[in-house]
Amino acid sequence: MDRYYKRWFWLLVLPAILLFVCIIALPFLIGAVYSFTSWRGTYFAGGSLAQSFVGLDNYRSAFANEQFVHALLYTTLYTVVAVIAINLVALALALMLNNIRRGAGLFRTVFFLPNMLGGLAMGFVWQFIFQVVYTELLFSPDGILHVEFLRYMTQDGTKALFALAIMTTWQSAGYMMLIYIGGLNAIPGDLYEAAQIDGAGPVRRFFKITLPLLMPSITVVLFLTLANSFKLLDQNVALTDGAFGSRLIALQILRTTQDITPPNYGVAQAQAVIFFVIVAIISLLQVWLTRRKEVEF
Amino acid sequence: MHTHRKAWMGVCAALLSAVLLSGCTGTDEKDGQETLYLFNSKGENAEQFQQMCDDFTAETGIPTNAFSVGSGQDAIEPLRAQMNSKNPPAIFSMQGIKELHEWKESGRALDLTTVTDPDFKQIVDGIPADLRLTTDGQAIYGIPYNVEGYGFMVDSQMIADLFGADNAEAVIAALRDCSYEEFQAFCEAADAYIEAPSAASVALSGNTFQFLPQKTGRAQKLTGVFAFAGSEDWTYGDHLVNVALNAVFATAAEANAATDTQLDSLQGPLTAYAEALDFITQHVGGLKGATPRGSDLISAAGFGYDQSVQMYADGNDIFLQQGNWAAENIAKVDAEVANRSSFIPIKLPLTDDMIKTGKTAAEFNRCIPVYAPNYYAINAKASETAQQNAIRFLTWMQKPENVQKYIVGSFRAVPYNATPDTELTDSLSKSILQYMQEGRTLSAPYHGTPGTWSSDVLGRKLMEEYLTKADWTEADYAAIAEYGISTWKERKAAQS
Known part of the structure; x- marks a missing residue:
């Protein structure tokens, strides 16, 4: 079998390579080139590709655009909140499910279910929840508990950031929980027994055994949540549509092509390249940092 | 068996690659x-x-x-x-x-x-x-x-239930022709009537009409004068502001080529627009009764497009600012209302000197945008x-x-x-045709504004800062107009 794979390796991986090149690599490279031109979506303003070369103008325009800078900062803030919330909730759910014997499968399914909903549908469902259930039923002065911060959550930039984080935590925590459960199951039980015999309490066992041995899962979950949070689009469109300064970076890039006519895809593309570089640097740093904490047993 | 599987894997990989490499071919x-x-x-x-x-x-x-x-x-x-x-x-x-x-x-x-x-x-x-x-x-x-055309839709049965069946046609005709001030007085009288019905009188276009002393029929459901989609910034960003833009630009092409002097002359019309929006949003009726400006008014769950159509069709409000494209949605709620509806023009407190297109303020307020x-x-x-x-x-x-x-x-x-012989099927379309035949139409200069200026810039600003604010002052009207002009200029400069 090994000989077969060695012999036909390139033929077998060719479809995957072709797909990657056609769908990811080529469009990315073309996009990067277009970010230095005055590409208008279907033509180059000024003539050909070479004639429409504008150097770093699009990048300057991107950084000079207040909305872009605001969206970048807002997205970073949202990412910090969402990554922490999703990871904490996912880990808590995983730890709880790892400790129950009956009904664990059912709970796993229930917690995972929100992940099956599409982003737009989710946004509209949560828009109703925030505007009616939160605002009028749960947290109004006549509701169960009056919490003004939790009312009209889509009508204020700060509140909207938390609204987005609540919604995406509800959506993603179940999926991330499954990765954590996989990681928890891979930790040998005898380590806990030995620690217990040595007198280590639950908290100590968690920090000295669970957390270090869960680092491979944490690396994966952090990477996924970071990337997903940075590129969140559908939920942003459906929940707030960027109102009250809640435009995330993906929505900002999308709207850049609509803000002026004819559409300036060159600037939008430059914004996308800047966005890619930032996300790539943060993600690589995160993987490098968490990998260093991983222990082998 | 094993050899077969290996062979199949190889064949599948080769086929997939072939498909990917070949791309799609077709003939035209x-x-x-x-x-x-x-x-x-x-x-x-x-x-x-x-x-x-x-x-x-x-x-x-x-x-x-x-x-x-x-x-x-x-x-x-x-x-x-x-x-x-x-x-x-x-x-x-x-x-x-x-x-x-x-x-x-x-x-x-x-x-x-x-x-x-x-x-x-x-x-x-x-x-x-x-x-x-x-x-x-x-x-x-x-x-x-x-x-397509738009204006304030009105259901003739609602007017009949407010003024008596014999007067309905005359009231609607008078509403079409009346001035902004008369329309304002009509809305205020209607609002007072909704609160406490009485046989009050209103003067419209030289005629006086009297409300029925008691609420009857659809009038019993009224909670306000206007159905309003506060969460849809295009309704007041694109469509309502378009009426004001018509005071300076006769066509979209003119708006598209606007000079700074023309934009500066929008100060008056945009101030009038802000004043009219202030008035409309003080007389909004929701499902739970009269709804003042505030967070609820811009909530998509209560004041979205669908809800405003529903409230109008259900008879919660007298007027709905929408176009004939909404006829199908109204018919889904109540086909009879769709069949009885027609347009009255959106009125603005303009003066003759604000209008640069040759119309008088009186003529302007008798027209609806058709484009x-x-x-x-x-x-x-x-x-x-x-x-x-x-x-x-x-x-x-x-x-x-x-x-x-x-x-x-x-x-x-x-x-x-369309000619008088064109057999239109719905009531709102017929209403548009009538305005077209009478030459009582405005244009769509908002199509000529830069990018998404009217909805995403001006409309969004109004939604975020003004529709949640209880009281507007003269200074607010001026600030809205100035914001509209300055952002238009900025967008225009960015495009050139």
């Missing part, structure tokens, strides 16, 4: 005839559009391939993708002057005045001046899909044969019998060249 010819590719931006009538294309093929033998976007989907991105494809459309749609620059600059928009075909030339020459898709008044780049939302354009980069087929298709489509059959019958739209 059928029976020796070049296929006419069409792009339809109205997903709502995809089926009817396809039927029209099939009928054209059956009649002429020219094969067609129509692409319609999904219902409610934005059309411009799919159109750009189609333009970049191997078979770009020969007939495509353009949403007015906003999109014209893009297609003109790319060399794809054919100047229809250059076509020599006499039948087609006649059609192009017959497009009314205010509906022409042009930048310089000379070249014309599109044939209007249809016309072409979309145009059929011909792709100048399509082959000569495809362009000829496109010309033939559009000429065929504009034959009076086909206008009646497809545009009126199938698409349920108002043809731009």
Whole structure:
């Protein structure tokens, strides 16, 4: 079998390579080139590709655009909140499910279910929840508990950031929980027994055994949540549509092509390249940092 | 068994690669005839559009391939993708002057005045001046899909229940003609009546009408004067502000070429617009009663488009600012209301000196905006044969019998060249036709504003900062106008 794979390796991986090149690599490279031109979506303003070369103008325009800078900062803030919330909730759910014997499968399914909903549908469902259930039923002065911060959550930039984080935590925590459960199951039980015999309490066992041995899962979950949070689009469109300064970076890039006519895809593309570089640097740093904490047993 | 599996894996991999490498191949010819590719931006009538294309093929033998976007989907991105494809459309749609620059600059928009075909030339020459898709008044780049109009919808039964069946027609006629001040007094009287009914009188267009002493019929459900979609910034961002823009710009092309002096002269009309919006939003009725400005008014769950249509159709409010495109949605709630509805103009507190287009304030407040939302354009980069087929298709489509059959019958739209003989099906369309025939129409200069200025900039600002604010002052009106002008100038500078 090994000989077969060695012999036909390139033929077998060719479809995957072709797909990657056609769908990811080529469009990315073309996009990067277009970010230095005055590409208008279907033509180059000024003539050909070479004639429409504008150097770093699009990048300057991107950084000079207040909305872009605001969206970048807002997205970073949202990412910090969402990554922490999703990871904490996912880990808590995983730890709880790892400790129950009956009904664990059912709970796993229930917690995972929100992940099956599409982003737009989710946004509209949560828009109703925030505007009616939160605002009028749960947290109004006549509701169960009056919490003004939790009312009209889509009508204020700060509140909207938390609204987005609540919604995406509800959506993603179940999926991330499954990765954590996989990681928890891979930790040998005898380590806990030995620690217990040595007198280590639950908290100590968690920090000295669970957390270090869960680092491979944490690396994966952090990477996924970071990337997903940075590129969140559908939920942003459906929940707030960027109102009250809640435009995330993906929505900002999308709207850049609509803000002026004819559409300036060159600037939008430059914004996308800047966005890619930032996300790539943060993600690589995160993987490098968490990998260093991983222990082998 | 193992060898078979390995062989299969190899074959599958080779096949997948072959498919990926080959790409899609197709032919654009059928029976020796070049296929006419069409792009339809109205997903709502995809089926009817396809039927029209099939009928054209059956009649002429020219094969067609129509692409319609999904219902409610934005059309411009799919159109750009189609333009970049191997078979770009020969007939495509353009949403007015906003999109014209893009297609003109790319060399794809054919100047229809250059076509020599006499039948087609006649059609192009017959497009009314205010509906022409042009930048310089000379070249014309599109044939209007249809016309749409909007204003304050009013249900004749509601007026009958407020003033008595015998007076309903006269009250609606008077509302059409009255001044802003009279309309304001009418709304205030109606609001007081909703609160505590009495046989109060209102003066409209030289006549006095008396409310019935007790609420009857639909009037019993009233909670406010206006149904309002506060979460939809396009209703007051695009459509309401468009009425004010008409004071300075007679067409979208004029707005598109606006000078700083013209923009400065918008101060008065935009102040009047802010004052009118202030008035409207003080008289909004929701499901739970009169709704003041505040967070609830911009909540999509309570004051979205669907809810405003529902409230109007259910009789919670007297007026709804919407266009004839909403007729189907109203009919879904109550077909009778849709059948009884007509338009009265949106009134603004303008003075004659604010209006630069030759109208008086009185004339202005008797008009409703009627405009072409979309145009059929011909792709100048399509082959000569495809362009000829496109010309033939559009000429065929504009034959009076086909206008009646497809545009009126199938698409349920108002043809731009409608005549008194055009048999329109719905009440709101008939109302538009009446205004057109009386020459009481305004244009759509908001189509000529930069990018998404009217909704995303001005409309969004109003939603975020003003519709949540209880009291507006004169200074607020001025600030709204100044913001509108300065941001228009900024966007204009960014575009140039």
